[in-house]
Amino acid sequence: MRERINEVEAKGFQVIVIAPSKGTFISQFLEQFGPFPFPILGDPSREAYRGMGHKTMPKVEASFKSSTRVYYRKSRRLYP
Incomplete structure (x- = not known):
């Protein structure tokens, strides 16, 4: 940026x-x-983040998704 x-x-x-x-x-x-x-x-405190309607994925789930995407060489977004 x-x-x-x-x-x-x-x-x-x-x-x-x-x-x-x-x-x-x-x-x-x-x-x-x-x-x-x-x-x-x-x-x-992530007040602005939540105020815009965003949600945080649990760290374990995010780590698993990112590692499987790297393993399978997928370039899709981590968050659906």
Whole structure:
């Protein structure tokens, strides 16, 4: 996204990243991989995520699905 931000903004969109992490983790991430031309905000309680109607797949199920997709070389989405 960082490399193509100008294309996205030229179409009239604004990019704001909301990560399911605490501010300290986001700060460490930015130190390691930043800077980014858009804000990265933390939502450790995932209120925004759930507020948009998203649901989290249990980690065991997500791990199983991703490993079987890699094993069988399927490129479908993990979530139905």
